[in-house]
Amino acid sequence: MMNKKSCDEVYKIQKKEKIKLGIIQASILIILFALWEVLAHFEILDQFLFSRPSAIFKLFKEYLLNNELFPHIFISVYETVLGIVIGTVGGVLIASILWWSEKLAKILDPFFIVLNALPKTALAPIMIIWAGTGISGIVVVAISILLLVTIISTYNHFTNIEEEKVKMMKSFKATKFQIFTKYVLPSNIGNLLNVIKINIGMAWVGVIVGEFLVSQKGIGHLLMYGGQIFRFDMVMMWVIVLALCALIMYGIVNLIEKFVIKGRIKEK
Amino acid sequence: MKILKKLFIMLLIVKFLFILTGCKKDRYSIVLSEVTHSVFYAPQYVALAKGYFEEEGLKITLINSNGADKVMSALLSKKADIGLMGPEASIYVYNQGRKNYVINFIQLTQRDGSFLVGREKIENFTFDMLKGKSILGGRKGGVPVMTLQYVLRQKGLDAVLDDPTKEVNIRTDVQYGVLAGAFVSGEGDFVTLFEPGATNLEKEGKGYVLASIGAESGNIPYTAYSATKSYIEKNPDIIQKFTNAIYKGQKWVQEHSAREIAELIHPYFKETPIEDLTIVMQRYKDIDAWCPTPFFAKEGLERLMDIMEQAGELTKRAPFEKIVDNSFANKAMQN
Numbered sequence: 001m002m003n004k005k006s007c008d009e010v011y012k013i014q015k016k017e018k019i020k021l022g023i024i025q026a027s028i029l030i031i032l033f034a035l036w037e038v039l040a041h042f043e044i045l046d047q048f049l050f051s052r053p054s055a056i057f058k059l060f061k062e063y064l065l066n067n068e069l070f071p072h073i074f075i076s077v078y079e080t081v082l083g084i085v086i087g088t089v090g091g092v093l094i095a096s097i098l099w100w101s102e103k104l105a106k107i108l109d110p111f112f113i114v115l116n117a118l119p120k121t122a123l124a125p126i127m128i129i130w131a132g133t134g135i136s137g138i139v140v141v142a143i144s145i146l147l148l149v150t151i152i153s154t155y156n157h158f159t160n161i162e163e164e165k166v167k168m169m170k171s172f173k174a175t176k177f178q179i180f181t182k183y184v185l186p187s188n189i190g191n192l193l194n195v196i197k198i199n200i201g202m203a204w205v206g207v208i209v210g211e212f213l214v215s216q217k218g219i220g221h222l223l224m225y226g227g228q229i230f231r232f233d234m235v236m237m238w239v240i241v242l243a244l245c246a247l248i249m250y251g252i253v254n255l256i257e258k259f260v261i262k263g264r265i266k267e268k
Numbered sequence: 269m270k271i272l273k274k275l276f277i278m279l280l281i282v283k284f285l286f287i288l289t290g291c292k293k294d295r296y297s298i299v300l301s302e303v304t305h306s307v308f309y310a311p312q313y314v315a316l317a318k319g320y321f322e323e324e325g326l327k328i329t330l331i332n333s334n335g336a337d338k339v340m341s342a343l344l345s346k347k348a349d350i351g352l353m354g355p356e357a358s359i360y361v362y363n364q365g366r367k368n369y370v371i372n373f374i375q376l377t378q379r380d381g382s383f384l385v386g387r388e389k390i391e392n393f394t395f396d397m398l399k400g401k402s403i404l405g406g407r408k409g410g411v412p413v414m415t416l417q418y419v420l421r422q423k424g425l426d427a428v429l430d431d432p433t434k435e436v437n438i439r440t441d442v443q444y445g446v447l448a449g450a451f452v453s454g455e456g457d458f459v460t461l462f463e464p465g466a467t468n469l470e471k472e473g474k475g476y477v478l479a480s481i482g483a484e485s486g487n488i489p490y491t492a493y494s495a496t497k498s499y500i501e502k503n504p505d506i507i508q509k510f511t512n513a514i515y516k517g518q519k520w521v522q523e524h525s526a527r528e529i530a531e532l533i534h535p536y537f538k539e540t541p542i543e544d545l546t547i548v549m550q551r552y553k554d555i556d557a558w559c560p561t562p563f564f565a566k567e568g569l570e571r572l573m574d575i576m577e578q579a580g581e582l583t584k585r586a587p588f589e590k591i592v593d594n595s596f597a598n599k600a601m602q603n
Contacts, residue, residue, distance in 0.1 A: 047366075048344060048361065048364060048366050049345060126449070128450075129450060130453075132453070133441060212443060214441050214446065214450070216440070216441045227335065227337040228336075228410050229409040230336075230360035230364070231360075
């Protein structure tokens with residue numbers, strides 16, 4: 001009984017701490033926006049170049065009422081999710097194959113290092129010509145940015161397992177496939193979720209770069225268009241929308257992480 | 269304590285030096301931001317190569333900003349003194365009610381510089397051959413796309429952006445930098461390209477120049493030199509010197525052959541062989557792309573605003589008298 005009570009107390013303290021943190025974070029954001037608005041009001045910040053929060057909010061409302069917001073968000077989010085899913089699944093698959101065959105990993109190692117060092121965004125125009133204009137080209141750019149990092153980091157996680165446990169499983173005559181599915185993969189779920197979190201940011205970079213080059217819709221398209229017609233308030237608004245989209249995606253992965261961890265605790 | 273004192277004195281000296289060198293910055297050394305590094309702006313490179321700016325006592329630092337929005341940002345944030353870009357930028361800025369807006373004082377080009385390129389050579393090309401076809405036109409909101417649409421509409425074609433069901437479909441999903449590549453890889457039936465892109469494609473046998481958009485569009489101010497109102501008010505002498513130098517370049521271009529221009533500006537475009545550069549220069553001469561004088565024509569600006577209006581990108585017209593100042597051009601021509 002005592003034990004449970006103290007457990008609850010710890011939980012309460014943790015919750016309080018969390019709320020505190022949230023308040024601090026929110027106030028930083030509010031102060032930044034207020035400062036921006038004030039500086040723009042007194043023309044210390046050039047309104048043409050920096051816009052102002054109130055103008056951005058007005059524009060946002062306009063877009064919302066005209067229902068012009070979600071078609072663009074939808075297409076960009078769709079491309080990003082596609083990039084993350086294909087890139088992560090593909091990357092993990094390749095990393096698994098490398099884990100399977102150490103020799104292959106050794107052979108390919110320098111290639112991966114060099115490919116990873118290439119400036120993918122600079123190569124985007126060529127990739128888009130190869131992959132075709134439209135969504136396919138954009139998704140390919142996104143994948144190109146996150147694939148190698150996924151492979152390299154996942155492979156590292158896969159090889160950093162406890163050798164003792166592998167030995168024990170081997171002594172029980174577990175096959176390589178069993179070792180992989182029963183131990184290597186499940187013990188790395190947390191790491192994989194972290195990889196996905198990093199991939200969210202990278203996929204967005206790829207999608208925006210791709211949309212800059214070829215697109216009919218999407219956030220990158222509107223950032224471009226806003227620049228063309230000198231509406232920097234439009235550019236700023238879409239940058240904020242972009243940040244929100246990335247934040248929500250990050251939050252979703254965080255939720256999944258919580259469930260997975262909870263599930264595993266229960267299992268134990 | 270002694271060490272601290274010494275350090276303090278040293279800091280003071282360093283600071284003083286900085287102030288001195290800061291003051292020494294010659295006000296006649298100016299930063300010119302160009303919208304893109306293009307052979308289309310030949311008179312400017314002639315003026316640079318011939319040393320016309322030095323003759324006037326100006327030292328030019330040329331920076332390529334890659335896009336009118338960046339040139340404008342550079343001007344407004346005082347990173348650049350003079351900008352070379354399409355005057356539509358100054359219209360947009362003026363319409364947003366900025367007090368220190370941007371004023372154009374030299375018109376450099378008077379035609380659209382892009383060419384219509386097709387996959388096959390067509391003898392006796394006429395614009396109604398575009399019916400039912402798609403054209404890669406560059407980005408929505410850009411003047412090249414608007415001008416293309418304007419020209420096609422003038423020809424009686426129902427040209428619409430990104431709608432394959434209409435008579436002519438102008439595709440705006442491909443960025444300028446990837447137009448040629450996308451076209452070669454099979455996108456679109458036609459493409460509009462600037463030089464030397466069009467000539468390069470022709471040389472590789474991947475496309476043929478069929479028409480000049482500029483020749484059809486009539487006189488429009490495609491590129492102009494501009495500076496902020498406050499800069500012009502503070503430095504009329506610099507603007508005058510700059511205008512004089514560009515005018516000399518404009519005259520030189522009018523008086524010399526395509527080959528001579530190509531040879532002179534080749535150091536600025538090393539990646540293009542002189543032979544190709546000569547072809548390109550001749551093409552621009554043929555359509556009369558370069559203004560013979562720095563004078564900015566009013567009817568041109570009105571036409572540009574017509575073009576922007578028909579494309580639906582302009583809600584309010586800007587007064588010519590506000591965003592153009594021809595006094596420097598007039599003075600340069602009198603001398």
